[in-house]
Amino acid sequence: xxxxxxxxxxxxxxxxxxxxxxxxxxxxxxxxxxxxxxxxxxxxxxxxxxxxxxxxxxxxxxxxxxxxxxxxxxxxxxxxxxxxxxxxxxxxxxxxxxxxxxxxxxxxxxxxxxx
Amino acid sequence: xxxxxxxxxxxxxxxxxxxxxxxxxxxxxxxxxxxxxxxxxxxxxxxxxxxxxxxxxxxxxxxxxxxxxxxxxxxxxxxxxxxxxxxxxxxxxxxxxxxxxxxxxxxxxxxxx
Numbered sequence: 001x002x003x004x005x006x007x008x009x010x011x012x013x014x015x016x017x018x019x020x021x022x023x024x025x026x027x028x029x030x031x032x033x034x035x036x037x038x039x040x041x042x043x044x045x046x047x048x049x050x051x052x053x054x055x056x057x058x059x060x061x062x063x064x065x066x067x068x069x070x071x072x073x074x075x076x077x078x079x080x081x082x083x084x085x086x087x088x089x090x091x092x093x094x095x096x097x098x099x100x101x102x103x104x105x106x107x108x109x110x111x112x113x114x115x
Numbered sequence: 116x117x118x119x120x121x122x123x124x125x126x127x128x129x130x131x132x133x134x135x136x137x138x139x140x141x142x143x144x145x146x147x148x149x150x151x152x153x154x155x156x157x158x159x160x161x162x163x164x165x166x167x168x169x170x171x172x173x174x175x176x177x178x179x180x181x182x183x184x185x186x187x188x189x190x191x192x193x194x195x196x197x198x199x200x201x202x203x204x205x206x207x208x209x210x211x212x213x214x215x216x217x218x219x220x221x222x223x224x225x226x227x228x
Contacts, residue, residue, distance in 0.1 A: 009155075032214045043119075043205055043219035044158070051214050090157060094213035101146060101165060101213050102173065107157040 002027040006106035023091030119220040138206030147189040151202040
């Protein structure tokens with residue numbers, strides 16, 4: 001079974017600073033990787049996803065993530081954050097192939113951007 | 116935004132009473148999911164459906180049942196609500212397999228007293 005570990009439960013940063021949110025996964029087979037964002041009192045929405053090909057994936061709102069198979073990581077980065085990026089971020093993994101359509105989420109990282 | 120609605124949006128109930136939450140989609144997506152979100156636990160899958168009348172359990176299915184009699188509706192039932200089922204419940208949909216994006220509803224906040 002697959003699992004996801006988000007290494008930081010909270011990340012406070014100042015506006016215009018760079019940020020990295022860390023995600024490691026565990027799976028014995030090939031995976032698809034996702035980052036979702038949840039703004040206060042809303043549902044989740046997709047930031048970006050890695051299916052195959054280039055290991056650097058660009059998403060919405062200036063975020064990007066890099067898939068590193070040897071380190072089983074999929075860290076999310078943004079070079080300069082805004083107040084509006086304050087939200088909770090979830091890394092998720094699903095297994096490619098077969099009949100398993102489940103998405104396994106990490107516990108989330110709360111990003112707080114301070115002025 | 117994907118056409119997903121959840122009802123009710125908020126509910127307060129008492130221990131031991133049955134509760135049904137409804138998820139309705141207008142996207143004709145094949146897959147529908149129910150998650151619960153609790154502080155420190157992220158989102159955990161309760162049940163999911165891969166077609167009309169086709170459902171399967173997730174990681175936290177005890178105490179919950181589901182039904183899907185139409186493509187657009189996925190019901191989650193708490194047969195006898197307990198305080199441990201106080202949570203925020205999210206419905207999600209996706210078109211096909213594991214590579215597909217899941218689209219989430221706005222959530223239902225349930226308080227069991």
